[in-house]
């Protein structure tokens with residue numbers, strides 16, 4: 001019997017396996033940031049341990065950094081201490097760091113791929129749940145907690161129980177104006193927040209083959225939102241083209257043999273998954289959330305649901321609680337929901353493709369009077385590339401704000417937050433209560449819906465925009 | 472890590488499903504660089520509501536949390552586990568846990584006992600009817616006992632063994648140092664290295 005992609009990559013990394021024990025996996029790349037690492041470094045110091053492989057470890061500052069006035073000392077003293085702690089720890093343990101202000105700084109899941117550090121067949125971990133993003137390259141990549149960060153720092157391995165495998169067969173292709181973000185939100189609405197729990201999922205099918213690497217990253221990024229720690233896609237010609245010539249990609253003389261190996265990782269035709277599910281991409285339309293977890297979503301063309309619409313009592317209780325928090329009345333058309341802030345950013349949708357798509361919608365138009373538009377690139381490289389293309393001026397001319405790179409309003413750790421009661425349309429990945437600021441209300445959307453919403457002032461798709469207003 | 476064999480204490484029934492780690496501890500508290508002192512941050516927003524179950528004085532000394540399905544979904548923040556432990560919880564019972572949360576709990580020393588949802592319902596009813604009921608969680612037998620109820624729970628063999636022995640994961644792995652070094656020698660030579 002053949003093997004699946006994830007089984008092949010896993011098998012290449014088993015240092016040790018024994019009955020009734022998890023496998024000990026070698027980790028090829030460990031990405032570190034300021035929030036989930038300080039206590040891990042403390043643990044090392046307490047035990048008198050060193051970092052085992054600084055050459056396979058890379059740090060950056062993203063979660064807690066400001067996106068304005070980045071050349072000045074960080075105003076919030078607690079944030080500043082956390083950043084300074086990371087700098088000291090990297091110095092002491094000899095870890096390479098891309099700090100705020102450096103050309104390579106950005107959200108861990110944006111800089112790994114753009115530097116060519118994320119490659120097919122690798123194992124990649126980071127103290128952040130959206131590490132699943134890197135699976136878009138055919139890597140086993142997953143988020144870990146601080147104790148595991150310490151474990152990887154000390155040993156460059158992790159003990160991990162084998163994951164079950166699931167194929168997500170995406171039939172059909174996405175219609176114009178529908179993105180991989182919509183597909184992800186529709187899929188999560190179908191599976192629930194726990195549908196992928198315990199599984200490594202592989203996304204496959206024509207729709208996936210046609211997707212750009214950026215769109216694949218968006219899809220893999222959202223895997224954790226339906227409970228799958230690992231989400232991956234077989235490497236193909238697009239993957240290889242994306243990686244060619246990147247800073248850390250294999251050298252020219254190695255390229256052909258490496259690509260041969262990468263090709264061999266694809267799931268064999270006779271491999272069997274523990275579970276398979278199907279979603280028809282051609283039926284997906286722009287999709288948005290109405291509730292307080294990412295599975296509480298509907299088509300933009302639809303209405304706020306009623307708690308009685310749900311089958312189980314638990315779901316009904318969840319829906320009632322979510323509607324109350326979101327201050328929504330069942331039956332309201334989603335398009336009538338007015339939005340205070342539009343956030344385009346986060347490791348889900350802050351890559352160049354996302355900004356090109358959003359800018360194309362906004363170009364020559366104005367942000368609605370009572371709406372604020374915040375655009376935050378995922379990395380300094382993305383920022384510079386967008387500026388070189390003039391995308392920043394499109395957002396600024398429309399009345400939006402163009403910021404420095406970081407997580408920003410995705411999790412509201414820095415000053416970019418919603419005020420209590422404020423409502424956002426956000427291209428990020430989580431609409432949990434208070435995620436973007438205490439009392440803030442979040443609707444998850446694609447970059448296209450975000451851009452159209454900014455112009456209209458209520459949830460909208462680009463097709464809703466009157467064409468004549470363009471300047 | 473301390474050894475864990477059996478824990479007995481009061482249990483608090485939290486009939487909420489999909490509790491994400493942002494609710495357990497909000498990002499405002501993740502700027503701290505210490506590993507302790509998170510007890511006040513636990514469920515901070517929800518605790519402002521006098522009706523929230525943790526504000527019920529009958530459960531104020533509870534050390535076992537019985538939660539709805541999909542407990543600990545979302546962010547990988549281990550601070551969520553630390554906050555639960557700092558508050559005094561030793562065990563969380565749910566029919567399904569977020570994968571990363573469960574992994575973090577296993578490393579930090581918080582026991583996650585997975586119980587079928589219909590049995591969670593019975594545990595909820597039992598402790599709601601009699602909040603002073605002692606609930607005991609027997610890791611050796613993988614059994615929860617409360618009043619006349621005996622409820623089996625699932626936990627993987629390895630985590631169970633480490634809890635029973637009180638073993639530090641890193642110490643175990645470092646005993647395989649030579650195997651790791653050998654493995655490292657055979658890795659693909661093109662894999663990226665940072666300087």
Ligand code: SF4
Pocket residue numbers: 062063107108109128130346347348406407410411428429
């Ligand atoms: S952008 Fe948001 S989800 Fe992504 S790493 Fe940052 S905080 Fe986490």
